[in-house]
Amino acid sequence: MVEKTEQVNMKMSAQAKRLLKLAAEKEHRTMTNMVEYLVYDFCEKRGIVDPEADKKDELSS
Template identity: 45%
Template sequence: MAASKTATLTFRIHPALKKALRLAANLEHRSIANMVEVLIRDYCEQRGIDIPSSSDAENSIGVRS
């Protein structure tokens, strides 16, 4: 099975928030990108927002592997 592709996300953030994110990532032994992903997944789980799997997302928009 091929690895799923990732999307690039670029955004601006207040320096104090970036510092807090870096600290949180270090405490969890994660990269900043992985920490952001974990935070988003946790937020969605707490609020009942479904995150489709990669194959589900590709199938729903008609993308072929």
């Protein structure tokens, strides 16, 4: 499990929040976990790679 140490504050429309809550409930996730899942899924589908990921892997080796 990845330790979560970063905090993000954001504003969104009431409709987006309601939809996020419904999606999270349907997937049995928290709203935070749902946002994280959506970010990872979006990036994976579009080939967006974290440039810091390789550096973290090198340090732990």
